[in-house]
Amino acid sequence: MTExxxxxxxxxxxxxxxxxxxxxxxxxxxxxxxxxRPGEIHALIGPNGAGKSTLIAQIAGELAPDRGxxxxxxxxxxxxxxxxxxxxxxxxxxxxxxxxxEMTVLQNAVLGALGAxxxxxxxxxxxxxxxxxxxxxxxxxxxxxxxxxxxxRTAELSHGQRRQLEVAVALTLAPRAFLMDxxxxxxxxxxxxRLMSFLDGLRERAPILLIEHDMDAxxxxxxxxxxxxxxxxxxxxxxxxxxxxxxxxxAYLGEEAEAMPGEEACAGAGGEGRGEAAP
Amino acid sequence: MSLILVIExxxxxxxxxxxxxxxxxxxxxxxxxxxxINLAHGSLYMIGAFAAAAVAGATGSFLLGLAAALxxxxxxxxxxxxxxxxxxxxRDHLDQVLATFALILIFSEGxxxxxGSFPLYLxxxxxxxxxVLLPGGIHxxxxxxxxxxxxxxxxxxxxxxxxxxxxxxxIRAGEADRExxxxxxxxxSVLYTLVFALGAALAGLAGxxxxxxxxxxxxMGEPVMILAFVVIVIGGIxxxxxxxxxxxxxxxxxxxxxxxLPMLFGLFMEPTAATTTGSALAxxxxxxxxxxxxxxxxxGLYGSAG
Amino acid sequence: MGVRRETMVNTLLLAGLLAxxxxxxxxxxxxxxxxxxxxxxxALAGVGLNLAxxxxxxxxxxxxxxxxxGGYAMGILAFHAQNYTxxxxxxxxxxTKSMPVIWAVAVIASALVALAIGALSxxxxxxxxxxxxxxxxxxxxxxxxxxxxxxxxxxxxxxLRNSFPGVNTLVPFNxxxxxxxxxxxVLVLVGRLMRAPFGLALSAARQNxxxxxxxxxxxxxxxxxxxxLSGAITGLAGxxxxxxxxxxxxxxxxxxxxxxxxxxxxxxxxxxxxGPVAGxxxxxxxxxxxxxxxxxxxxxxxxxxxxxxxxxxxxLIGLLAGREVAHD
Numbered sequence: 001m002t003e004x005x006x007x008x009x010x011x012x013x014x015x016x017x018x019x020x021x022x023x024x025x026x027x028x029x030x031x032x033x034x035x036x037r038p039g040e041i042h043a044l045i046g047p048n049g050a051g052k053s054t055l056i057a058q059i060a061g062e063l064a065p066d067r068g069x070x071x072x073x074x075x076x077x078x079x080x081x082x083x084x085x086x087x088x089x090x091x092x093x094x095x096x097x098x099x100x101x102e103m104t105v106l107q108n109a110v111l112g113a114l115g116a117x118x119x120x121x122x123x124x125x126x127x128x129x130x131x132x133x134x135x136x137x138x139x140x141x142x143x144x145x146x147x148x149x150x151x152x153r154t155a156e157l158s159h160g161q162r163r164q165l166e167v168a169v170a171l172t173l174a175p176r177a178f179l180m181d182x183x184x185x186x187x188x189x190x191x192x193x194r195l196m197s198f199l200d201g202l203r204e205r206a207p208i209l210l211i212e213h214d215m216d217a218x219x220x221x222x223x224x225x226x227x228x229x230x231x232x233x234x235x236x237x238x239x240x241x242x243x244x245x246x247x248x249x250x251a252y253l254g255e256e257a258e259a260m261p262g263e264e265a266c267a268g269a270g271g272e273g274r275g276e277a278a279p
Numbered sequence: 280m281s282l283i284l285v286i287e288x289x290x291x292x293x294x295x296x297x298x299x300x301x302x303x304x305x306x307x308x309x310x311x312x313x314x315x316i317n318l319a320h321g322s323l324y325m326i327g328a329f330a331a332a333a334v335a336g337a338t339g340s341f342l343l344g345l346a347a348a349l350x351x352x353x354x355x356x357x358x359x360x361x362x363x364x365x366x367x368x369x370r371d372h373l374d375q376v377l378a379t380f381a382l383i384l385i386f387s388e389g390x391x392x393x394x395g396s397f398p399l400y401l402x403x404x405x406x407x408x409x410x411v412l413l414p415g416g417i418h419x420x421x422x423x424x425x426x427x428x429x430x431x432x433x434x435x436x437x438x439x440x441x442x443x444x445x446x447x448x449x450i451r452a453g454e455a456d457r458e459x460x461x462x463x464x465x466x467x468s469v470l471y472t473l474v475f476a477l478g479a480a481l482a483g484l485a486g487x488x489x490x491x492x493x494x495x496x497x498x499m500g501e502p503v504m505i506l507a508f509v510v511i512v513i514g515g516i517x518x519x520x521x522x523x524x525x526x527x528x529x530x531x532x533x534x535x536x537x538x539x540l541p542m543l544f545g546l547f548m549e550p551t552a553a554t555t556t557g558s559a560l561a562x563x564x565x566x567x568x569x570x571x572x573x574x575x576x577x578x579g580l581y582g583s584a585g
Numbered sequence: 586m587g588v589r590r591e592t593m594v595n596t597l598l599l600a601g602l603l604a605x606x607x608x609x610x611x612x613x614x615x616x617x618x619x620x621x622x623x624x625x626x627x628a629l630a631g632v633g634l635n636l637a638x639x640x641x642x643x644x645x646x647x648x649x650x651x652x653x654x655g656g657y658a659m660g661i662l663a664f665h666a667q668n669y670t671x672x673x674x675x676x677x678x679x680x681t682k683s684m685p686v687i688w689a690v691a692v693i694a695s696a697l698v699a700l701a702i703g704a705l706s707x708x709x710x711x712x713x714x715x716x717x718x719x720x721x722x723x724x725x726x727x728x729x730x731x732x733x734x735x736x737x738x739x740x741x742x743x744x745l746r747n748s749f750p751g752v753n754t755l756v757p758f759n760x761x762x763x764x765x766x767x768x769x770x771v772l773v774l775v776g777r778l779m780r781a782p783f784g785l786a787l788s789a790a791r792q793n794x795x796x797x798x799x800x801x802x803x804x805x806x807x808x809x810x811x812x813x814l815s816g817a818i819t820g821l822a823g824x825x826x827x828x829x830x831x832x833x834x835x836x837x838x839x840x841x842x843x844x845x846x847x848x849x850x851x852x853x854x855x856x857x858x859x860g861p862v863a864g865x866x867x868x869x870x871x872x873x874x875x876x877x878x879x880x881x882x883x884x885x886x887x888x889x890x891x892x893x894x895x896x897x898x899x900x901l902i903g904l905l906a907g908r909e910v911a912h913d
Contacts, residue, residue, distance in 0.1 A: 060799075081798070081803065082798040082799065083797075083798045083801050083802055083803040084801075084803075086798065086799055086800055086801035087801035091799075092799055094795070094796075094799070098793055098795050098796045098799070099793060099796055100788065100789045100792040100793050100796060101792060101793070102788075102792055103785075103788070103789070103792070107785060108796075110785065111785055111786065111789050111796070111797070111800055112800045114782050114785065114786065114800070114802070115786075115797075115800030115801040115802045116800070116801065118801070119782065120782055120783060120786045120802055120807065121782075121783055121806075121810065122781050122782040122783055123777070123778050123781050123783050124777050124778070124781055125781060125782075126777070126780040126781060127780060127781055127782045127784070127785045128780070130782075169796075169799075169800065172800075173800060173801070310712065316712045316715060316716075363891065363895075366895060372644055372711055372712050372715060373638070373644045373855070374894050374898075376644060376646065376715055376847075377847070377851055377890060377893075377894045378890075378891055378894045378895065380844050380847070380848075380890070381886075381887040381888070381890035381891040381894065382887065382891070383844075383887070384883045384884065384886055384887030384890070385883075385884050385887035385888065385891075387883065388881045388882075388883040388884040388887070389881075389884060391881065392881045392884070501840060502723065505719055505720060505723050505840060506723075508716035508717075508719055508720055509716075509720045511716060512709075512713060512716050512717055512720065516712065516713065555732070555733060555734075558731050559728055559731045559732045561731075562724075562727040562728055562730070562731040563724050563727070563728055566720055566721060566723070566724035569717070569720060570705055573705050573706070573708060573709065573717070574705070574708075577708040577709045577713075578709070578713075579713075
């Protein structure tokens with residue numbers, strides 16, 4: 001097995017090798033291998049119950065795989081904690097917005113900037129008086145168009161705005177790779193379009209592993225698509241190739257209609273329901 | 280140190296362990312099914328003891344006292360479940376702690392107001408008093424032996440209830456999936472009240488049985504309840520088997536520690552210092568046990584997740 | 586608007602807490618000064634707990650441990666000083682009657698114990714944490730009862746209040762002023778801490794742990810630090826409280842004490858910097874007035890607490906200042 005070389009233009013930033021995870025008799029991840037290369041959006045799709053949430057949980061560090069390895073920026077991170085992976089450059093957004101609701105929008109972004117800088121054990125100087133942190137946070141908020149709402153309590157944001165803030169917090173981390181779990185969930189048509197054009201440009205900063213149910217978005221954005229069915233990657237390739245793949249059509253598109261209302265059998269916390277409507 | 284002393288102390292440890300089990304089983308059942316931490320469990324223990332002492336005192340019948348203890352604690356449990364605690368199932372643990380702490384204040388002061396500050400006494404009935412001769416020539420109080428028997432019987436019954444009966448299946452289903460069992464048409468709020476009353480009755484039974492050995496007074500419940508917490512932390516929350524194993528471990532450690540640690544220190548220290556050090560250490564022994572379990576298995580011996 | 590109103594309420598609270606003993610000094614009501622001193626000290630204990638409970642979301646039902654350790658630090662040091670016996674015989678370290686030294690010992694000792702208890706109990710969370718902290722409280726309670734050197738079950742008395750350089754501590758108002766100053770200093774420190782990077786991250790650990798981990802911060806160290814600081818503050822309050830009463834006993838370690846400290850925090854308003862000040866003041870007022878009406882006043886306290894939990898989560902500060910506003 002060759003070691004990925006850090007810094008090389010084509011070496012994968014994030015790589016999953018032979019990942020396997022079983023819950024009793026149910027194999028949620030079966031020998032999954034995939035990689036994320038610089039400058040690309042790699043979409044991961046699959047019917048409900050395919051094991052997407054389990055895979056994300058293992059990549060993010062919330063769930064330990066039974067077998068297999070996870071490499072990030074040339075380092076093996078398989079045994080690392082979630083926080084350590086984040087510090088090593090993995091920025092994730094959550095399927096269900098996961099923010100500090102009592103804080104302001106700015107404070108949430110500053111928290112990200114603080115995590116990226118690392119020096120958390122500071123007890124006296126006000127965090128919002130730290131210009132470097134606040135500027136970094138504001139830049140991220142501006143990038144997603146939330147700069148005017150910086151002083152608002154996060155709980156008062158609309159669903160769509162929370163999705164934007166999720167992305168902004170990930171931006172503050174200046175990561176090597178983004179791991180985005182259904183960023184479009186629950187967004188309206190115009191919101192989805194705006195986020196799509198944003199993600200389109202974002203891949204230049206860092207590649208994105210995108211888990212998304214919105215097929216229009218996936219096929220419009222992704223450089224490569226991997227299809228996960230029953231815990232197995234059955235195909236990886238360009239949009240055109242995936243569209244034409246007979247196995248994908250049979251296994252995925254045929255099943256989609258009837259699988260829609262079902263529940264993700266092997267999901268971690270929360271399952272993989274469709275995004276809820278805005279509050 | 281004679282063998283007879285060791286056996287006696289082991290029996291004492293068992294007796295205190297099975298009583299702790301009655302407390303811990305109720306607490307862990309209520310937490311497992313409803314997700315509620317109930318600090319007022321000690322009050323239910325106290326209510327059982329007071330009901331037993333008052334009724335047995337008035338009628339002269341120990342059995343009537345026991346029946347009153349079960350009825351009073353179960354009724355008090357059902358009452359607080361239906362009036363207050365039901366509102367707290369979805370809330371965070373802090374709210375549950377505070378509300379049940381408030382209930383302790385109300386129950387304790389209410390009992391003091393009703394019965395006064397002086398302790399009551401519950402007499403062991405004639406047919407259970409006196410020592411009994413065990414094999415090996417050991418004289419052991421019949422009543423304590425009876426308590427061990429009752430405790431084990433209840434433990435056995437509880438296991439049977441949970442694993443064999445329809446209500447047990449409902450309890451386990453409620454544990455696994457509240458919404459599903461609601462969808463199956465089981466009246467979940469009645470089930471919850473029943474589970475709570477059952478847990479309360481177990482606490483009341485323990486209170487009444489212990490009431491005949493110790494004095495019956497306000498504030499008797501909380502130290503026992505906190506010991507039951509130690510039991511649950513050791514055994515793993517939500518697990519009846521964990522509660523039994525934890526209770527016996529705690530009962531034995533505590534009882535044996537009190538007797539044998541001072542003796543142990545006496546081997547290499549002068550007597551007064553040995554007694555002091557030994558009993559001080561014995562008072563901490565179960566907490567040290569708890570800390571050790573936490574180091575090795577933070578979710579307890581039989582616990583799955585926090 | 587909400588921020589300004591809360592600041593106003595806080596200022597009024599402090600002004601009131603200062604004004605009452607000033608009035609009592611003028612009116613020659615030493616007992617009222619003692620009551621105000623109790624409020625200041627108990628508020629301090631609550632500010633300590635509130636850092637762990639309110640900001641950090643760590644429901645500790647064992648803060649009596651730190652209160653008691655602070656108390657016994659004072660008791661043991663002063664006991665040796667008043668009996669002219671060495672504290673540690675082999676090193677001939679003497680006891681002391683000096684408050685600053687006693688405070689330092691109280692703070693360090695309770696911080697160390699908090700570090701140990703926290704390191705163990707923060708391996709768990711939720712309801713385990715509550716039960717474990719409660720259990721460790723009992724451990725110290727029973728230990729002090731069974732350890733006879735310092736009074737065992739009976740506790741011990743100190744004949745004269747300890748000394749503070751340049752202040753006659755025997756004058757009730759002076760001791761109030763010392764306690765009040767300690768409260769103010771800690772409020773300023775904790776206030777800064779809550780706005781510092783540490784406070785932001787700690788608060789995030791309570792609100793959304795997954796979010797905190799996702800930005801690369803591990804909550805364990807934050808929580809352990811918060812728990813240690815929290816214990817140290819409550820330890821300082823314990824030392825002052827023991828000095829106020831010139832008496833320490835195992836009851837400082839009892840679970841009821843833990844519960845009462847928690848009540849100050851809840852009645853005042855969880856997570857509000859000045860919540861414990863309002864809560865302690867309300868508690869002492871209730872104790873004084875309801876206690877005067879009925880010896881069973883704890884029933885009313887229980888009903889009030891139940892009402893606050895079920896219907897008024899913001900506590901007193903919440904009622905007076907409206908919903909909490911994220912401060913910038």
